[in-house]
Amino acid sequence: MAVSAVSPALIEFRQVAKVYGHGENAVHALDGVDLVINDGEFVAIMGPSGSGKSTCMNIIGCLDTPTSGQYLFRGVDVGSLTRDQRALLRRNHLGFVFQGFNLLKRTTALENVELPLIYRGVPRAARHARAQEALEAVGLGDRGGHTASELSGGQQQRVAIARAIASDPAVILADEPTGNLDSHRSQEIMELLARLNHDRGITVVMVTHEPDMALYARRSVSFRDGKISSDQNQPGHAPAGGA
Amino acid sequence: MFVETLLLAFREIRRNVMRSALTMLGIMIGVAAVIAMVTLGGGAKQKVSNDISSLGKNLLMVMPGTHQTGPSSGGAPFKNEDVQAIKRSIDGIQAVAPMSTSSVRAVYGNTNWTTTVSGTTNAYFGARQWAVEKGRFFDEAEERSGRTVCIIGTTVRDNLFGQQDPIGARIRLGTGSCEVIGLLQSKGSSGFGNNQDDTVIMPLFAFQRRISGVDDVSMIFISARSEGSIDKVKAATEALLRQRRHIVGGKEDDFQVQDMREIASLVESTTTLLTAFLGAVAAISLLVGGIGIMNIMLVSVTERTREIGIRLAIGAYEREVLLQFLVEAGSLSLAGGVVGILIGLTISAFVAPMVGIPFVLNLWIIGVAFVFSAAVGVVFGYFPARNAARLDPIAALRYE
Numbered sequence: 001m002a003v004s005a006v007s008p009a010l011i012e013f014r015q016v017a018k019v020y021g022h023g024e025n026a027v028h029a030l031d032g033v034d035l036v037i038n039d040g041e042f043v044a045i046m047g048p049s050g051s052g053k054s055t056c057m058n059i060i061g062c063l064d065t066p067t068s069g070q071y072l073f074r075g076v077d078v079g080s081l082t083r084d085q086r087a088l089l090r091r092n093h094l095g096f097v098f099q100g101f102n103l104l105k106r107t108t109a110l111e112n113v114e115l116p117l118i119y120r121g122v123p124r125a126a127r128h129a130r131a132q133e134a135l136e137a138v139g140l141g142d143r144g145g146h147t148a149s150e151l152s153g154g155q156q157q158r159v160a161i162a163r164a165i166a167s168d169p170a171v172i173l174a175d176e177p178t179g180n181l182d183s184h185r186s187q188e189i190m191e192l193l194a195r196l197n198h199d200r201g202i203t204v205v206m207v208t209h210e211p212d213m214a215l216y217a218r219r220s221v222s223f224r225d226g227k228i229s230s231d232q233n234q235p236g237h238a239p240a241g242g243a
Numbered sequence: 244m245f246v247e248t249l250l251l252a253f254r255e256i257r258r259n260v261m262r263s264a265l266t267m268l269g270i271m272i273g274v275a276a277v278i279a280m281v282t283l284g285g286g287a288k289q290k291v292s293n294d295i296s297s298l299g300k301n302l303l304m305v306m307p308g309t310h311q312t313g314p315s316s317g318g319a320p321f322k323n324e325d326v327q328a329i330k331r332s333i334d335g336i337q338a339v340a341p342m343s344t345s346s347v348r349a350v351y352g353n354t355n356w357t358t359t360v361s362g363t364t365n366a367y368f369g370a371r372q373w374a375v376e377k378g379r380f381f382d383e384a385e386e387r388s389g390r391t392v393c394i395i396g397t398t399v400r401d402n403l404f405g406q407q408d409p410i411g412a413r414i415r416l417g418t419g420s421c422e423v424i425g426l427l428q429s430k431g432s433s434g435f436g437n438n439q440d441d442t443v444i445m446p447l448f449a450f451q452r453r454i455s456g457v458d459d460v461s462m463i464f465i466s467a468r469s470e471g472s473i474d475k476v477k478a479a480t481e482a483l484l485r486q487r488r489h490i491v492g493g494k495e496d497d498f499q500v501q502d503m504r505e506i507a508s509l510v511e512s513t514t515t516l517l518t519a520f521l522g523a524v525a526a527i528s529l530l531v532g533g534i535g536i537m538n539i540m541l542v543s544v545t546e547r548t549r550e551i552g553i554r555l556a557i558g559a560y561e562r563e564v565l566l567q568f569l570v571e572a573g574s575l576s577l578a579g580g581v582v583g584i585l586i587g588l589t590i591s592a593f594v595a596p597m598v599g600i601p602f603v604l605n606l607w608i609i610g611v612a613f614v615f616s617a618a619v620g621v622v623f624g625y626f627p628a629r630n631a632a633r634l635d636p637i638a639a640l641r642y643e
Contacts, residue, residue, distance in 0.1 A: 063556060063637050084560050091558025102553050102640060106258065116557045118247050163557075 008075030010170060010203055011037040011060055015069035017226075018055050029055040031226035032069065039170070042197040042204045044214035047223035054175070056223065057207045061094060061173045062086040074170075091119050095164025095202075097193075099176035101156040103148035109135060109159045110144035116167040134162040138192060154185035161192060165202065172196065174206040178213050190216040245570075248563070252571040255543075256578075263575060266539045269532030270579030270619060271586065274612050276525035278587025279594070281608040284518025286591070286600040288511055293601075294432055295507040301337070301470055302370060303477055304501045305463040305484070318497030320459035323447075325487055329465065333479045335472035340367035341460040343450055349403060349443060350415040356402040360393075360416055360443045362450020363464075370466035378410045378425030381446050389448025394425035396440035414443075419453035421445060477502060532579065533619040540572050540627035551631050552639025565632040572624020573617050580616020584609055 013035040020027045030052045037043055037060075047053040058064035059071050062078050063086075071078045073093070078086060095116075096102075103112045113131035122130065135141050138158040148156055157177060164172050174193060178186035194216050197204045206217060214220050215234065222230040256263045307318035326341040342363040349356050365380050367373075375394065385392050393414070400409050409423045421443075430439040451458045467476045477500050484498055485491075544551070554564055588604075595602040 058637055061556070084562075087555065087558050087560050089558075090556065094558075096556050098640065100640075102549065102556075104550055104553065115554070119554075119557060119559050119563065 008072065009036045010039050010041075010074060011035070011205075012072040012075075013056075013059075013069065014072065016056075016059065016066040016071055017068045018052075018059065018064070019067045028226045030059070030066070033226070033228055035221065035228065035231075037203065037205060039203055040197070040201050041219055042194065042217045043206070044217035044220045045205065045207045045223065046209065046211070046214055046220055047229075048209065051223040052226040053207050053223045057173060057175055057205070060171075060205060061096065062089050091116065091167070093170045095167065095169035095172045097157070097160050097164050097172060097174040097177045099179040101148070101153070101160045101180070103156055103159055103163070105149050106147055108145055108147050109140060109151065109162075112148060112159055113144075113162045113166050116163060120167055131162070131166055134166040135159070137165065137196075138162045152185075153181050154188060157181060157185070157189050158192065161189070161196070165196060165200070169202065171203040171205060174204065176207055176209070178208070178210065183212075186210075186213060245566075248567050248570050249574070251567060252574045255571055256575060259543075262539060266535055266575055267579030267582065269535035270529065270576045270616055271532075271583040273525065273527075273529030273532040274580045274583025274616055275587040275590065276528055277522055278584055278608060278612055279590045280521040280525050281518060282588065282591035282603065282605055283594060283598075283600065284514060284521060285603040285605050285608075286595050288514040288518070289603050290600045291510045291514060292507055295503060295510065301467040301473055302503045303465040303467065303473065303480065304503075305465065305480060305498060306501070307461070307498045309495055309497055309499065319488070320461050321463055321498075323458055323460060325484065326460060326463055328483060328487060329463065329480060332483060333465075333476060335468050335476050335479075337466045337468045338366040338369045338464075339466075340364050340370050340464040341447055342367060342462045342464060343447065343455055343460055344462070345450075345454050347417045347443075347454060349399060351403040351412060354403050356399060358396075358399050358441050358443055360445065360450065360454055362445050362447040362454065364447055367444070367464055370464045373430065374428050375425040376428045377408075378423070380425060386446045386448070389446055389452055391419060391421040391445065391449050391453060392424045393421040393443050393445045394427055395423055395444075396427050396442040397429045398438055398441040399443055400426055416443065416445075417454060421449070421453075473502060473504070529615070529619060533576070533623040536572055536576050536620055537623035537627060539575075540568060540624050541630070543571075544568065544627045544631040547631075548634065548639045548642040551634050552636050552642065555634065555636035556640060561632040564634075565628045568628030568631050569621055569624050572628065573620040576620025576623075577613075577617040580613060580619075583616065584612050587612075 013033050016030055016033045017028065018030040020029055033052075033056065045053045045056060055064065059066055062073070062081075065071070065079045073089060078089070081089065104115070110128070110131050113134050114127050117127040117130060132141065132144060135144050138161050140155060140158055140162065143151065143155065148159065151159065161172070172193065177193070178189050181189065190213055193204050193206065196202050204217070206213075208214050217234060219231070219233050221228055305321070307320050309318065321341070323341065326339055330336070330339045340363050342361050344359055344361045346357060347360040349358050349360070364386055368380055376397070378394070380394065381392065384390070393416075395409060403409070403414060404412070409426060412423050413420050414423060427440070427442075427444075432438055445454070447460070465476060465480060467473045480500050481496065485496060488497065490496060551564055592602050
C-alpha cells in the first residue's frame, strides 16, 4: 500500500461511512471504512448480503457519495463533486460490468459498445473502430451486428465487458459479473477479466459472493456489518493471461 | 452529440411505430383542424372582400332610411333634383348615379324571368367600374329622352336567351318593352348574397316613365375621385342632403351614406372573429394532443428506466438524458405537426372550391403551426424528460 504524495492512489477511502435513513431507523451500510486500491490491482470484494459491499461498490463507482468521510479518486474528493462532474469521472475513467449485463436489448452489440464513446464525443468512424476492437478483445469480433437479445448470457456479459473497456478506463467495476451465469461461462468471464487486468493493466474491482470467483483476484477484501473484516493478498490466485 | 441524439430519437420512434403513430395522431388532428379552419376562414374573408370591391372602388351609396330602421324603409325617396344638387355642389366627385329599382317580370318569346329592373345613367357603370361584354352603354340622347333601351346582366341573358345573342332583341318588362343594346360583364355575387348579374338596366327617365310611374330616386351612387376624398365627399353629401330634406338641429338623418370600406371592414372583422373562434376550438385539440405526448413519454420513461440507468452509469450528463427525451417528444410532435399541416392544406384545397371560396395559402399560420407543434412536444415532453434525467442511476439499474 504505497501512497506517495506525488502520485495519489487510484482509489482511497478515508473513514467512509454511509447511513441510510434517520434516527432509530438509520442503517449504517458502511461504518468508517479505510481502503486503498492502487493502479493495476485485481480486487475481489466479498461479504454476505447487507455487509456493505454493494454500497462500497456504488461509492467507488461514483454513483453514490459517502455520508461522512472521504472518497478520493486519484486524490480528488468525489464527495465534493457535482452530479455532472461525477458523470464525467465515470465517463472518462470507469467501466461498469453488472450482474444483469445491462445492455440495451434491441440494440446491436456494436452499438452497445459504442455507447460510452458517444458520450465521450468520439467521432463516428473512430467509434466504430474502437468498439470493434473491444469486441475482438472479448472474442466477439464477429457478433457486432447481433442485438443483445440474440446473444447468450455469456456473450452478453462479454459485450458488457467490451463496453466497459471501449473507453480505456482506469478501473473496471464488476458487480457480481458471474451471478447470472453457469460455472463454465463464469470461468470464461473471470479469465477475461484477469487477462484484461494482466495484459492491459486495467484495475479490476469485483464484487462477488462466490469464493471460486474471488480466487481469480489477487487481493480479497471481505466486508461484515459495514466494516472490512479481512483484507488479504491471494498468492495462489488463478493464473492470469493464460488458460 | 445533437446529431447522435436525433438519430437515437428517430430509432426509438421507429421501434414503436404503432405507438408513435397514435401519439402523433393527436397533434396531427389538432394541427390539421387549425390549418383547415384558418385557411378556409382566410378564403372566406378574401371572397367577401373581393365581392365587396367588385361593387366599385371609392364608392358611396346613399339610401333613404335611418341606420336603425334599415336601408330601405323610413325616409322619403330622393328626387332627381337631389342628384343634380349633389352633382353641382360637391367637390371631389368623379360620378354621381341615381338609381331606382323595381322587381319586374321580363318576357322574351315564351320564356319569362323575374328580375330586378333598375333605372340609372351611364355614370352608374363608371362608378361601379362595370363594362359591357357586348353591345354598348346608353347614348346621351337615350338618357335625355328616356328611350326604352336596356342593358342586361348575364343571368337574365342565360334565362331569357340561352345561347342566343340578345343584342337588338326586344323584351317585355311589365307593361312596357325595351330593346336590348348591351350585355354586362359578369360580376358574380356582391357579398350580401344577391346576384349582381340578375339585372336589367334602363335609362332613369325611361324607368320612371314606363316602370315606376313616379320620378323617385331610390338610391344614389357617388364615386369619389380618390380614396383620400371619400370622407370629405361623404360629409359634404350628408350636410347637403340634411339641408335639402330640412333636417335641423340634433335630429337624426332619415337617410344614410354608406362607405364601401366600412362595409368591407365590418364583414371582414366578422369573418376574422369567426376564424379566430374556430381556430381556438381547433387549438384545444392540439392541447389534447400535447397531453397525449406527455402521457406516452411518461410511459416510455418508465419502460426505459433501466436504459436511462445504464446511460447515467456510463457517464451521460443529466442534460444529455433530458435532451434525448425532449428531442424524442419534439420529433414526434413535429412529425405529427408536419403531417397535420399537409392534411389541413389538402382538406382546405378540396373544401374551398366546394363551398365556392378561394384557396388562400396562409404561410404565417403554417409557420405558427410548425413551430407550435414542435413546442408542444418540448413543453409536454419536458416533465417526463426531467423525470428521466433525475433518476438515481443505482435505483434505475435495479428497476425491473
